[in-house]
Amino acid sequence: MIKLRQIAVPTIAMITFLALWEALVWINGWPNYKMASPSDLVPAFTRYWELFLIMGWQTLWRTVVGLLIAIVFGTMVGMIMGFSRTMRDALYPLLVGFNAVPKATVVPIVALMFVGAHDFNTVLIAFMISFFPIAVSVSIGLSTLEPEYRDILRSLGASQTTIFWKIALPKTLPEFFGALKVAVTLAFIGTNLMEIVSPHGRGLGALFDSGKTNSDYPLMFAVLIALAFLGIVLYYVVVALEKIFAGWAERPAG
Amino acid sequence: MTNLIDIKNVRHAYKTASGPLPVLDGLTLSVPEGGFVAVVGPSGCGKSTLTKLVAGLMKPDEGEVWLHGERVKSPRSTVGMAFQNPVMLEWRSILKNVMLPLEIVPTKLTKSQQEDRARYLLDLVGLKGFEDKRPSELSGGMRQRASLCRALVHQPDVLILDEPFGALDAFTREDLWQIMHQVKAKEPFTGVLITHDLRESIYLADQVVVLSGRPARTQFTLDIPETGPRDIDMLYTPEAADMLHTLRHQIEIAQGRAPAEDTAA
Structure with a gap:
């Protein structure tokens, strides 16, 4: 029963959404260059399904690689800031400043700096845009560790490393996964920014761009849907990992 | 009887922005093996600092903390x-x-x-x-x-x-x-x-130590007479009322609300 509900409810919601979308376009009589309707998308997908698979894969792997680097780097920066007040004071304004720069303006700079290294560029932007929430959440998780946790282990003669592995790290996991959910979406934005702006013809961003140059509006909308689909898949991968590693943080309902 | 915990004349101050804040000043406390000492005192008088010193989580500025005849310098x-x-x-x-x-x-x-x-x-x-x-x-x-x-x-x-x-x-x-x-x-x-x-202190411990207000030193010590296994009813005896009254008065002195004319322990 519960399983059925978990699948049925989102499915019905999605179908309702598509139906409303279709109705909106149909009632207003919009041409597909104003807004494509879901029924326009089906031919776009069937015509280009091979391209969707190839480009979708390119977008996906570069996003995931960028995200993985962001996790490693973000966790490291978070650890440094979480454990040392001095480093936190030193790094925080830098990080905030770095994060405040719109990545759309960084894209052409990176594209110029590493001309031709398309995969590298894309991964780099995906990484740059997504590591910030991870670093911040890990640092906050570590720096807000109640002193009692530390005292209990320290009074037994535990080393800093032991305290980190036994307490600080697992304690931070819920915050970490919260940030990861944000980072997943951000990483997709990063990948697509690079794919759209930099003319190298790879990824869903490039497919979107070609739809634009060829006035193939249903294709552009179809790319949006494909991106949403990838985003949902990756998001739920994170949710599944969260359940495994930080499921304890979820209070039983009721 | 040897003392398992020996705190000798400990002084400690925290470094704050407005200069050092002394919390313990000449604190002396001994607990024999198997003993159970309750420490009471006004809020913020340095009681928690005392636990950190015994646990070896902190080193006192002056004075010594001994456990089992060994000087405490680090967590154990x-x-x-x-x-x-x-x-x-x-x-x-x-x-x-x-x-x-x-x-x-x-x-x-x-x-x-x-x-x-x-x-x-x-x-x-x-x-x-x-x-x-x-x-x-x-x-x-x-x-x-x-x-x-x-x-x-x-x-x-x-x-x-x-x-x-x-x-x-x-x-x-x-x-x-x-x-x-x-x-x-x-x-x-x-x-x-x-x-x-205070009720907790006399019910659980065999000795109650009252610390003075900050910076804390040992102000008063009360021995709880050994009367065999304790029952919660013990708290409702006249003896308990006397002890609580004495301790209450000592806390008032520690808080600076009562004159310290009769602190002789």
Whole structure:
């Protein structure tokens, strides 16, 4: 029963959404260059399904690689800031400043700096845009560790490393996964920014761009849907990992 | 009788933005082996600092802290601690939480012996059947009982209790007092109890030490006469009322609300 509900409810919601979308376009009589309707998308997908698979894969792997680097780097920066007040004071304004720069303006700079290294560029932007929430959440998780946790282990003669592995790290996991959910979406934005702006013809961003140059509006909308689909898949991968590693943080309902 | 804990003339000050803030000034305290001393005093008088010194988490600016005839300079595994906030590792079961110290201090026990010991202690405090529960499924009083087991699991020489019952409601607190007596009968320890509750101090300890206001020194010491196994009714005897009255007065002196004309202990 519960399983059925978990699948049925989102499915019905999605179908309702598509139906409303279709109705909106149909009632207003919009041409597909104003807004494509879901029924326009089906031919776009069937015509280009091979391209969707190839480009979708390119977008996906570069996003995931960028995200993985962001996790490693973000966790490291978070650890440094979480454990040392001095480093936190030193790094925080830098990080905030770095994060405040719109990545759309960084894209052409990176594209110029590493001309031709398309995969590298894309991964780099995906990484740059997504590591910030991870670093911040890990640092906050570590720096807000109640002193009692530390005292209990320290009074037994535990080393800093032991305290980190036994307490600080697992304690931070819920915050970490919260940030990861944000980072997943951000990483997709990063990948697509690079794919759209930099003319190298790879990824869903490039497919979107070609739809634009060829006035193939249903294709552009179809790319949006494909991106949403990838985003949902990756998001739920994170949710599944969260359940495994930080499921304890979820209070039983009721 | 040798003293297990010897705190000799300790001075300590915290460094703050507006200069050093002295918290302990000439504090002397001894606890014999098997003794249980309650430390009471006004808020912010340095009681928690005292526990950190005994645990070796801090070094005093001046004076000495001795445990078992050895000078305390760093944390030692022969100490067990329980705090007002019974922090539990939420991702572990209660049993695994209790076993945590055994993962850190060197132990000769095998894994199954460790588990037996943890189960035995949980049984002793009335948490049998809760071994596999998560800490979030337990009430505050139950968490505090589990925290007590964790403090005792590695058979420490010294048990330091820093207001362990402070956040509990009055009935739960009295339950835990009785559990403390049961535990002490089965698992003898030498203890220091920091508390705000005078009734708690005379019911649990065999000596009550009143600290003066900050910077704290030992202001007054009250020995609780040994009367065999204690019952909660003991708190309603005239003797108990006298002791509470004396302590109350000493706290007022420590707070600076009463003149200190009769501090002779």
